[in-house]
Amino acid sequence: xxxxxxxxxxxxxxxxxxxxxxxxxxxxxxxxxxxxxxxxxxxxxxxxxxxxxxxxxxxxxxxxxxxxxxxxxxxxxxxxxxxxxxxxxxxxxxxxxxxxxxxxxxxxxxxxxxxxxxxxxxxxxxxxxxxxxxxxxxxxxxxxxxxxxxxxxxxxxxxxxxxxxxxxxxxxxxxxxxxxxxxxxxxxxxxxxxxxxxxxxxxxxxxxxxxxxxxxxxxxxxxxxxxxxxxxxxxxx
Amino acid sequence: xxxxxxxxxxxxxxxxxxxxxxxxxxxxxxxxxxxxxxxxxxxxxxxxxxxxxxxxxxxxxxxxxxxxxxxxxxxxxxxxxxxxxxxxxxxxxxxxxxxxxxxxxxxxxxxxxxxxxxxxxxxxxxxxxxxxxxxxxxxxxxxxxxxxxxxxxxxxxxxxxxxxxxxxxxxxxxxxxxxxxxxxxxxxxxxxxxxxxxxxxxxxxxxxxxxxxxxxxxxxxxxxxxxxxxxxxxxxxxxxxxxxxxxxxxxxxxxxxxxxxxxxxxxxxxxxxxxxxxxxxxxxxxxxxxxxxxxxxxxxxxxxxxxxxxxxxxxxxxxxxxxxxxxxxxxxxxxxxxxxxxxxxxxxxxxxxxxxxxxxxxxxxxxxxxxxxxxxxxxxxxxxxxxxxxxxxxxxxxxxxxxxxxxxxxxxxxxxxxxxxxxxxxxxxxxxxxxxxxxxxx
Numbered sequence: 001x002x003x004x005x006x007x008x009x010x011x012x013x014x015x016x017x018x019x020x021x022x023x024x025x026x027x028x029x030x031x032x033x034x035x036x037x038x039x040x041x042x043x044x045x046x047x048x049x050x051x052x053x054x055x056x057x058x059x060x061x062x063x064x065x066x067x068x069x070x071x072x073x074x075x076x077x078x079x080x081x082x083x084x085x086x087x088x089x090x091x092x093x094x095x096x097x098x099x100x101x102x103x104x105x106x107x108x109x110x111x112x113x114x115x116x117x118x119x120x121x122x123x124x125x126x127x128x129x130x131x132x133x134x135x136x137x138x139x140x141x142x143x144x145x146x147x148x149x150x151x152x153x154x155x156x157x158x159x160x161x162x163x164x165x166x167x168x169x170x171x172x173x174x175x176x177x178x179x180x181x182x183x184x185x186x187x188x189x190x191x192x193x194x195x196x197x198x199x200x201x202x203x204x205x206x207x208x209x210x211x212x213x214x215x216x217x218x219x220x221x222x223x224x225x226x227x228x229x230x231x232x233x234x235x236x237x
Numbered sequence: 238x239x240x241x242x243x244x245x246x247x248x249x250x251x252x253x254x255x256x257x258x259x260x261x262x263x264x265x266x267x268x269x270x271x272x273x274x275x276x277x278x279x280x281x282x283x284x285x286x287x288x289x290x291x292x293x294x295x296x297x298x299x300x301x302x303x304x305x306x307x308x309x310x311x312x313x314x315x316x317x318x319x320x321x322x323x324x325x326x327x328x329x330x331x332x333x334x335x336x337x338x339x340x341x342x343x344x345x346x347x348x349x350x351x352x353x354x355x356x357x358x359x360x361x362x363x364x365x366x367x368x369x370x371x372x373x374x375x376x377x378x379x380x381x382x383x384x385x386x387x388x389x390x391x392x393x394x395x396x397x398x399x400x401x402x403x404x405x406x407x408x409x410x411x412x413x414x415x416x417x418x419x420x421x422x423x424x425x426x427x428x429x430x431x432x433x434x435x436x437x438x439x440x441x442x443x444x445x446x447x448x449x450x451x452x453x454x455x456x457x458x459x460x461x462x463x464x465x466x467x468x469x470x471x472x473x474x475x476x477x478x479x480x481x482x483x484x485x486x487x488x489x490x491x492x493x494x495x496x497x498x499x500x501x502x503x504x505x506x507x508x509x510x511x512x513x514x515x516x517x518x519x520x521x522x523x524x525x526x527x528x529x530x531x532x533x534x535x536x537x538x539x540x541x542x543x544x545x546x547x548x549x550x551x552x553x554x555x556x557x558x559x560x561x562x563x564x565x566x567x568x569x570x571x572x573x574x575x576x577x578x579x580x581x582x583x584x585x586x587x588x589x590x591x592x593x594x595x596x597x598x599x600x601x602x603x604x605x606x607x608x609x610x611x612x613x614x615x616x617x618x619x620x621x622x623x624x625x626x627x628x629x630x631x632x633x634x635x636x637x638x639x640x641x642x643x644x645x646x647x648x649x650x651x652x653x654x655x656x657x658x659x660x661x662x663x664x665x666x667x668x669x670x671x672x673x674x675x676x677x678x679x
Contacts, residue, residue: 053673058591061671078597079596079597081394081596082591082594083596085593085594086593086594091592091593093676096590099586099589111594112597113272113275113599114272114593114594116268119271119274
């Protein structure tokens with residue numbers, strides 16, 4: 001069996017909200033192998049966003065172990081996690097989060113600022129990433145001149161520019177109409193199949209989840225269902 | 238189990254394009270260079286996008302820096318002017334003025350009474366070792382006649398020491414000597430203005446005869462031109478004759494041996510205050526002034542006299558300094574305020590940058606760069622404005638000004654420092670944001 005890319009064991013996450021403590025995760029265990037296309041679903045408050053933040057190395061679990069490609073994330077400080085995100089993870093957000101009044105090409109270039117790519121090579125890399133989502137002809141346009149679907153594809157190109165191991169998409173179709181949603185999901189599917197990129201989508205929409213090869217359901221901070229249970233799963237271990 | 242650091246190293250190793258980044262300092266220097274280039278570009282663009290806002294924010298720094306430049310130029314110009322004045326009067330000069338007399342409760346100041354005498358001069362010569370030379374002076378405005386021309390000038394009777402005391406060289410001919418003084422010889426040394434008004438251009442006055450109050454004087458020398466004194470008096474409009482001649486033949490006096498003024502010079506510039514003290518002591522003894530009584534004379538050094546004229550420009554300088562400090566402070570607060578607004582506005586951008594790999598120090602650097610670019614641009618505009626104001630003060634108000642490259646450099650660096658100082662708080666606030674919260678911010 002291959003070494004899992006994502007290896008999360010018994011994750012918990014507690015927040016202090018005023019005097020009260022909110023338990024967002026209560027022992028979630030999840031393993032994802034390289035090249036998988038996984039959808040994490042669940043109603044709001046199920047802990048799926050918290051799980052996604054931890055998987056994206058934006059947050060650390062209160063307890064439990066999360067290893068990304070063998071690296072124990074819980075022990076890394078902010079700077080080390082920033083480096084890890086820069087090199088290994090591409091993010092796609094519901095609201096695209098493109099910089100306004102900045103061209104598509106420059107938006108895609110953004111993660112390269114903080115990485116080791118030499119200045120001269122940045123343009124070419126960003127252009128190549130735009131080509132991967134079929135938007136090289138829109139490189140000079142600013143977000144306001146692009147359609148929602150195009151904006152989201154620019155965001156996907158930005159996520160791809162550093163050749164990540166993991167693409168994390170948080171409700172990537174939440175702001176799009178159904179036809180565009182299908183296109184975006186198709187793009188993600190192609191990246192997954194054609195270039196064996198590991199894709200994890202967080203969504204509450206069963207239709208979106210259906211595009212993935214594996215669906216993990218969350219409820220009350222636990223993982224309650226996994227259509228590919230047994231595949232890398234540690235339940236009962 | 239390996240340490241996290243070595244694990245990070247391990248995944249770096251595994252990545253082909255990251256491998257090049259590892260190790261060598263050259264690469265990390267290049268990376269730093271790249272980040273600096275990127276941050277300043279982003280900063281310049283952010284400022285350009287909010288041109289009006291940025292311009293208004295810079296205003297405080299612009300006015301502050303302009304005020305500093307103008308202040309230093311005017312201050313240094315005034316200082317230089319005073320220095321030149323002191324040098325033109327004779328650097329080591331000490332003046333004794335009669336007056337500040339109290340007679341029956343009525344006090345008078347400057348020249349209120351003829352309390353100085355030739356005997357005082359002798360006393361100073363005897364008892365003041367810091368004094369190099371000393372001369373009594375009698376002065377009166379008289380009509381000076383040469384041929385069919387006449388000119389009203391200050392006729393001064395002095396001793397031969399005058400040239401040394403005033404550090405005033407003779408340009409042609411010679412000054413009178415002890416022999417002339419003893420014999421009350423009718424000889425005169427002319428100032429440049431008098432020469433210009435009585436003699437044709439190119440004519441050498443030495444050897445010709447002028448008349449003062451119908452007394453014929455032989456011109457034996459011409460003094461080098463000195464120009465205006467700091468109080469606007471033409472120092473060259475003067476006719477110098479021996480003291481004894483003045484007393485007995487020209488100016489006349491009720492009591493022989495009184496002096497209008499005493500000029501003395503200290504041996505060295507450092508001795509000026511010592512000389513002044515010695516002169517005071519000598520004259521107090523000579524005039525039998527008891528302990529606790531007021532002097533009936535005033536001892537002035539050039540620094541005292543220049544103090545008054547320097548004071549005006551100093552007041553102006555202080556005023557500008559106050560404006561400059563307040564403007565820079567207000568400008569700095571303005572920068573801080575606008576940066577706080579900018580940080581809030583760009584919360585999502587900060588969150589996004591963090592998500593794609595920006596470390597806290599990158600965010601800190603980005604906003605510090607923005608503050609520094611903002612304030613240094615203000616600094617450059619302020620320097621230009623300051624130079625313009627200096628030029629206007631110099632030409633319209635005709636004040637002496639002097640541009641100082643050091644103050645320009647200092648103003649520029651200081652404006653940058655203001656930006657970094659006041660930008661630090663907003664930048665730190667930005668760098669400490671939680672990426673999750675920042676991304677969710679509406």
